[in-house]
Amino acid sequence: MDAARRTAVSDALSRLADGDRSAFSVVMTELWPVVLAFVRKTVRESADAEDVAQEVFVKVASRIADYDRSRDGLTWVYAIAAFEVRTHLRRLQRRREVPPLVEDAEPADPMPSPVDLMIEEEISRTLVGALGELSDADRTLLGIGERSADSGLTGTAIRKRRQRALGRLRAVWSKLYG
Amino acid sequence: MVDQEELRKRALRAYEFGRLRMSSRVLLFLVPLVTVCTLLSANPQACAYLALVTVGLALGLRWLDRRGVQAVDMGLKSGMLPLLVSIALMQLGCSSDPTLCTSMCIVAGTLAGAWMGYELHRRRADIFVWLASVSVALIFAALGSIDLGLVISFSLAAAYIVSSALIAVVLHFRRSTTI
Numbered sequence: 001m002d003a004a005r006r007t008a009v010s011d012a013l014s015r016l017a018d019g020d021r022s023a024f025s026v027v028m029t030e031l032w033p034v035v036l037a038f039v040r041k042t043v044r045e046s047a048d049a050e051d052v053a054q055e056v057f058v059k060v061a062s063r064i065a066d067y068d069r070s071r072d073g074l075t076w077v078y079a080i081a082a083f084e085v086r087t088h089l090r091r092l093q094r095r096r097e098v099p100p101l102v103e104d105a106e107p108a109d110p111m112p113s114p115v116d117l118m119i120e121e122e123i124s125r126t127l128v129g130a131l132g133e134l135s136d137a138d139r140t141l142l143g144i145g146e147r148s149a150d151s152g153l154t155g156t157a158i159r160k161r162r163q164r165a166l167g168r169l170r171a172v173w174s175k176l177y178g
Numbered sequence: 179m180v181d182q183e184e185l186r187k188r189a190l191r192a193y194e195f196g197r198l199r200m201s202s203r204v205l206l207f208l209v210p211l212v213t214v215c216t217l218l219s220a221n222p223q224a225c226a227y228l229a230l231v232t233v234g235l236a237l238g239l240r241w242l243d244r245r246g247v248q249a250v251d252m253g254l255k256s257g258m259l260p261l262l263v264s265i266a267l268m269q270l271g272c273s274s275d276p277t278l279c280t281s282m283c284i285v286a287g288t289l290a291g292a293w294m295g296y297e298l299h300r301r302r303a304d305i306f307v308w309l310a311s312v313s314v315a316l317i318f319a320a321l322g323s324i325d326l327g328l329v330i331s332f333s334l335a336a337a338y339i340v341s342s343a344l345i346a347v348v349l350h351f352r353r354s355t356t357i
Contacts, residue, residue: 019243
């Protein structure tokens with residue numbers, strides 16, 4: 001916006017702040033495109049941008065009686081617009097954080113979809129592959145394969161060995177599948 | 179697409195509400211003062227009516243435009259001295275001495291009017307501001323002087339109007355001759 005138009009907007013705002021209602025149409029004509037363009041830069045959704053710009057315009061009109069004439073009019077309007085845009089973005093973010101209501105949520109399908117079945121099969125196949133790399137003792141400790149007769153180990157020792165076997169399984173898994 | 183006409187209506191409504199909100203700030207000063215005046219008055223009903231008129235006039239003028247805001251500010255400031263003098267005279271029990279009351283009220287009215295005349299000249303106010311501020315000042319001052327009687331109230335008002343007009347006219351002519 002050039003300096004002359006900027007001064008014209010400030011003058012119109014000052015006149016409106018003084019109670020000169022005839023300046024309203026000037027403010028509307030000059031300010032509305034500026035406000036809309038400013039809001040569109042930050043709010044991507046077109047309908048949202050128009051709503052926010054309208055809110056900004058109404059706020060400007062409502063607070064104009066308190067407008068300090070020593071300040072630049074356009075800077076004052078931009079400050080209000082920036083605050084409104086921030087409020088809108090914060091509201092959007094909050095809306096995304098709130099989980100949908102139970103009645104709004106889609107009911108869970110009791111039968112798994114073909115895609116779910118395919119993923120499950122793939123995971124089982126890769127797990128079997130990783131387990132194949134382990135020793136028989138490790139597989140037994142993890143509860144897969146044949147259990148040997150009583151080994152005479154205490155509960156703590158079995159837990160420790162199982163932990164080590166899990167560590168080895170993890171290492172094999174990362175070596176095979178990254 | 180934004181409906182410009184609807185937006186215009188909404189914005190105008192918001193503008194008028196904003197002006198009303200701004201003008202109602204005067205209530206913070208006026209309401210406690212008129213309440214005290216009404217409670218101290220010997221004729222609380224008349225005082226309450228005057229208080230309502232003062233509040234309505236102040237709100238309406240401030241809502242109207244900047245000149246109205248100016249007029250209310252000056253009117254309330256200049257009406258303060260006659261109001262306080264009248265209340266003091268009543269509270270000190272001087273109401274039985276009409277000569278003292280009249281002379282004191284005339285002095286207070288003259289001083290307040292002179293200040294108003296000076297302010298009107300300094301701010302280069304027009305006739306509307308003069309009329310509006312004098313009305314506010316006199317109704318505001320009447321909140322205290324109403325208990326002293328109509329004669330004293332009218333004397334105060336006359337002194338106020340004459341001195342404010344005289345000072346404003348004298349200062350105006352002095353400025354024109356200097357230029």
